[in-house]
Amino acid sequence: MSRPFSPRPSGFSGSFVRVNGKIRAREVRVVGHDGKQLGVLALGEAINLARAHGVDLVEIAPNATPPVCRLVDFGKYRYEQSKKEKEAKKHHHANKVKEIQLSPSISPHDFGVKLSHGIDFLCDEMKVKLALRFRGREMAHQEIGFQVVKKFIQALGLYGHPDAEPKLIGRGIHVMLSPLPRNKRAKNPNQSGDGVPPAAGSGQNGDDSDKPETKPQNSKVVPTNAAEKQSPGFANNPFTQLDAKLGDA
DSSP, X not given: OOOOOOOOOOTTSTTOOOBGGGOOOSEEEEEOTTSOEEEEEEHHHHHHHHHHTTOEEEEEETTSSSOEEEEEOHHHHHHHHHHHHHHHHHTTGGGOEEEEEEOTTOOHHHHHHHHHHHHHHHHTTOEEXXXXXXXXXXXXXXXXXXXXXXXXXXXXXXXXXXXXXXXXXXXXXXXXXXXXXXXXXXXXXXXXXXXXXXXXXXXXXXXXXXSOOOOOTTOOOOOOSTTTTSOGGGTTOHHHHHHHHHHXX
């Protein structure tokens, strides 16, 4: 008992193009290799015309009545189509969204790192979604979170703009940033003219930033209040400063 034949999956099933004898219409509208309209011709006559010019008869608009065919080399036609698809993919970066998460007690170093990432994303034609989430009793000081978000947006003002004002949704603040047009957007400071990030401590500005710093030996800093007794990562924590003020009161 024979099994039904299953056709092989073709790699051109999504963009199948009929050529020459595979065209099913009896009459076709022919476009010359120079782009001029040659009128409606019978299929056999159009194929003979294509052979006379040493090219193929390619169906470019199968849904038209009658279908539109073009006199062109099929290999050249496929190359042009693939090139157009690649060019179209280059402009799809604006549809990509990168998320950056912040916190009300973010340290200056982490703020600068996330700001650098945001600049890179906007300069690559990507959207940036800012998300700041409150934890625990941080929810009682929402104004600090809004200050952090607005400071971040202001720092990215030369590269992008917010689509709307920051909004409090649940226990977090959310806002979407879109890149500015290239003619209005500042250059990416994280990359040099050759597209390579500048090396740290290169000393190009003529300062002594590349020289090692000399630290005095046996120097210790004694904390004087409750805020300074915390770990170094939370030295700039506004909530710790609030607790210190309440303890002094």
